[in-house]
Amino acid sequence: MTATLFWFRKGLRLHDNPALLATIAEAHTLYPVFVIDPALVTPERVGANRLAFLLESLAALDSSLRRLGSRLIVLRGEPVACIARALAEWQIARLGFERDDEPYARQRDRQIVQIATERGIAVRTLPGHTLYDPAASIAAAGGRAPRTYQAFLKLLAQLGPPAAPCPAPGALPPLGPLAGAIPRAIPSLAELGHPSATATLHAGAGGEGAALERLSAWLADRPRVAHFAKPDTDPTAFAPPSTTTLSPYLKFGCLSPRTFWSALQQIYAEFPDRTQPPVSLLGQLYWREFFYTLAWETPNYDRMVGNPICRQIPWEDDPARLAAWEEGRTGYPWIDAAMIQLRQEGWLHHLARHAVACFLTRGDLWVSWEAGQRVFERWLVDADWCLNASNWMWLSASAFFHAYHRVYSPVAFARRTDPGGQYVRHFLPGLARLPDRYIYEPWKAPLAVQREAGCLIGRDYPAPIVDHDQARVRNLERMRSAYAAG
């Protein structure tokens, strides 16, 4: 009898899971395992909303496995030690998992593969988190990942369509004999030291089933899918948002990118006038792929120093400014409302992320993008190591994007799509009674208007921590110097 352990990490799904299929094909008995690493679930590292989403995804996976006569075994502890112990206790002969290309995961997986190999355990890994295997894409590109999106699209054309999604398993090997003794152990948020989740957008919606339902629901409006243009979507729309909000499912692998890709192709076939990458929905999947591919070969991808694609810029450490930004008290309602939405819902529209990221770094506060990256990493339900680093480099004009003189206005930008300030009024109820005219710059409201609205600047809502026009001019000069020095 060959006892096999399949280790779920990302890829929390049964559909299109090549590593799982390959692993169970050779198994007589199976131990499906997930490990909760206590170091990664502290409130300092992860907000309650993302942790709740993960726990829901695990519960959904457990239910799916049970329908096939199996179950999910949730272990808690340092992952390498946990898996090593399980391999020994359950006399595992084969280990399988989906490859994870993040540096932390690569390091972790190297250790467990070494331990398994030393003990004579066969290890089976396959990629499944991206459309293509980044290593294979780079090899096809001649050993160097493209540095621009357009060059990456050319590479994709050369690669041809990604592999078709594989079916979910119709049956699973019986549970390993020792699994019966292990209690069902998906912990609660409270057990992990967290308050309850506050999300409205993704509340109670973790897991593969919800992912596929939300995908179907979004795809049902076929003209909208075919004509989707990301830059034209509304960053101030929040009930409902103007984009798919599928990102958390892709982050945890509740949704396969290849399943998404295939579904899009079917719709695109009906619409000759569909939008194209980079702005189309397919283009969004390709941005993800582009960044994953480049990150695979770039050292220190989530840092400025030692990162060969990142411009070296003398950001200034300023804990007070950083805290004001993170806590939504910069005095700019559009920025503050977005930061409140981030913390309440764990989600922000892409362009709202742009606005707050530009504000923290090159636009206004001149604080390092790495500090902002850590804040997003904590609060976003869809926090994705590679995409988070990529977009912070983009917005801070450290890589990919170089037109640093283009600075988002914290006053004018949101006014274009939301002149009445409904978004601000929702997330900053203290400002709700201000007239439209002052909703994005309340410090300009005459005192009588502030009193009438029940919102005195400096008492009920902060005055701006920087003068945007002055900060912008000063920072443009600093960017010019940094670019010249580079």
Add this chain to the structure above:
DNA sequence: TTGCTAGTTGGAAGA
């Protein structure tokens, strides 16, 4: 080597 082109998503002012 050099020159040329194109690049997901700005803002202000004016027609």
Add this chain to the structure above:
DNA sequence: CTCTTCCAACTAGCA
């Protein structure tokens, strides 16, 4: 309200 123009500007990719 929508469109155009100007501002000031850098890089990767390619011929």
